Amino acid sequence: MSDAISPAGSLERRFGAYGGRYVPETLIPALDELERAWLEARADEGFGAELATLLRDFAGRPTPLYRAGRLSEEVGRTVYLKREDLLHTGAHKINNALGQALLAKRMGKDRVIAETGAGQHGVATATACALLGLECVIYMGSEDMRRQRPNVERMGLLGAEVAEVEAGARTLKEAVSEAIRDWVTNSAGTHYVIGSAVGPAPYPALVRDLQRTIGDEARAQILEREGRLPDRVIACVGGGSNAIGTFVAFEADEGVELVGVEAAGEGIESGRHSAPLSTGARGILHGAMSAVMQDSDGQIVEAHSISAGLDYPASGPEHAELRDSGRARYVAVGDDEAVASFRRLCRLEGLIPALEPSHAVAWLLGAGIEAAAGAERNGSTGTGLDLLTLSGRGDKDLAEVLGLD
C-alpha cells in the first residue's frame, strides 16, 4: 500500500492567483498553528503509520481498482473504477475526516466541528470523533436536515451534536459559514474539519494531502494491471477533494488527461447549476480566492444540483489553477444525465453509485457539456484507457432518485 500522506515539503498557501486566507484576523493564528501542525505531522513517521493503520483496518484501504467490463463495452474504451464507494461510511470523505481528527488530537484540541450538506462528511467526521473520543458538533442547514434525515440520525447515534443552521437557503454554503463563525469564537480548543479542498490556506493543501491516497493507490494499481498509465483520469468536482486527491498523483504524467466533472444542474443557461469552474468568475468564498458563482455585485449566488455533495457555489483553488494552466479540463453534466447514468451503472455493473460520481460516469457515457468549444468528445477509440474515481455509493440517494418516478 502506498504512503497515506504526501512527502515532506512546503504547504501551498496559493495556487497561482488562487487560494489565500481571506478570513477575519482572529483566525490567522489558528491557521498558522494548523499549518505548522500539519507540516510536522506529515513528516512524522509515527503519525503516518497510525493514520495508515486506521485507513487500512478501520476504513478499508486500499480500495480495489475494478475493471468495469460491461461499462467498457458501452463506452468503447477500457474503464477502471477506483472503488471509494467501498469505504466505511460510504465515500472518500472518511480519508480526510480520519486524518484531520487524528491531527486535532495531536494538536491537543478535544472539540471538533464540521459542516455537512448531504451528511456524508458529517457522518465521516462523527465516525472519526467517536473512534478517537473527541467531542463533535456538525453544522447542517435545516433544509438538508429535512432531506437527509437518516444521516442526521446516524450522526446522533455516533454521539455528535447536529447544529441546525437557519440562514439563507439553509444548505451547505450556510453550514460552512456557521462552522467558520464557531471557529472564530472557539479556535483555541476546537479544530474545524473542513470537508473538501476548499477554505483558507492551509485547508486546500491539507485536504489534498489526505485524499491523495486515492490517486497514489490508483496509479500503482493501473500500472500493475495494464502496464501503462491511463489516457484519461476522471472525477466529479464539488469542492474538489476526491478529484484533487486523484489528479495530484497523475499531474506530472504529461500524457494523462485530467477531466473534472461539475454539476450542470438544470442547465448552465438556466443559471441553476453548480459549475463555477465551467462558468465562474474569480471570487472569494469561505476564505479562498477561487472559481465562485456570484452576481455582478459580488453577492454569492445559490448553487443547484440534484446531488447535495456537488451543491456548492465554489470549487477548491487548486482546481481553478489547474483550469487556468490548462493541465486539467472541466466539464459539466446536468441532473437528468446524472440520474440516467446512476440507473445505467446499477444495471451494467451491479454498482449503485452516489449521485456525485454519477456525473462523472455520465460524461464518460457521452453526456457532457464541454466548456471549451470544439473540445474532443468521448468514445472514439477502442484502445483508450480511462480511470474514474467512484467517490461514493448511492445508499444516501435512493429516496432522491426513486422520488423522481
Added chain:
Amino acid sequence: MTDPIAAAFAGHGRRAALMPYLMGGYPDLETSRAVAEACAEAGADLIELGVPFSDPLADGPVIHAAATHALAGGVTVDQVLGVCAAAAARLPVMLMVYANAVLAHGAEAFVARAADAGAAGLIVPDLPHDEAAELRAACDAAGLALIPLVAPSTSPERLEAIGAEARGFVYTVSLAGTTGERSALPPELPELVRRVRAAAEPTPVAVGFGIASGEQARAVAEIADGVIVGSRVVRAAGEGGAPAVRELVGELAGALE
C-alpha cells in the same frame, strides 16, 4: 487637504470618538439614509456604513440578518454608495465591505466608486494584513484609508507589522468572536488596547465588537480613542427606525461626555 478621519478623532471634544455602525439598505434604503442622518445629528463623530453581503463571516446574528433582509429587498452596492454620498456631507464614512464585493470588479474599480461616493475609509473584515497590499495601494492612491483590524489573538510581531502600515485608525476587535451585543467587556481588553496602542502610535485606536451600552462605551473610552457600536444600533434601526437610533446614539454620546 485635511484628513477627515484624523480630524474626527482630534475634534470630538468628548472622552472618545463615537462611531455607530449601520447597515446600508436596512430596514430599507430610505430608512438607512435617515438613520445615518440621525447618527450625525445625535452626536456621532464618524459612521461605519455596512455594505450588505450574502456571506458575512465576521458577523453575528443581528448584522447577518440585517444584510440578508437588505439583499432580499433588492438593495445594491450602488444604492448603498448613494447612502454613503448623502452621509459623507455630514461626517466621515467608513465603508464596511467584505472582500469579494471589493475584489469582484478589481480593487481599483471599487476604490474609485467609494471615493466618488465620498467615503473616507474602507474596513474589510475578511482581508487580513497579508492579503491587503494591493487594496491598500489602491486606497492610498485614491486618498482613502484602508483601516486594519487586529484581534486578541494577533501576535506581537503581527501587531507591529499591522501598526506600521495602519491608515486612519486601528480597529481593535475586542474579543474572539463575531459581532453582537455582549453583557460585559472582556477583562483582558485594557491590556489588549495598551499593546495595540504601543504598536500603532501615533495612529488612533478604536474598539468594536460587543459594545452595546453607554456604560460599556464609557469604559472603552477610558482606554481607547474611539468606540464602535454595531449590533445595538442595527437592532434599534430595525425596531424603531431613525427615531430609535437618534435616541440611542444620543445616549451613547452623553455617556462619553
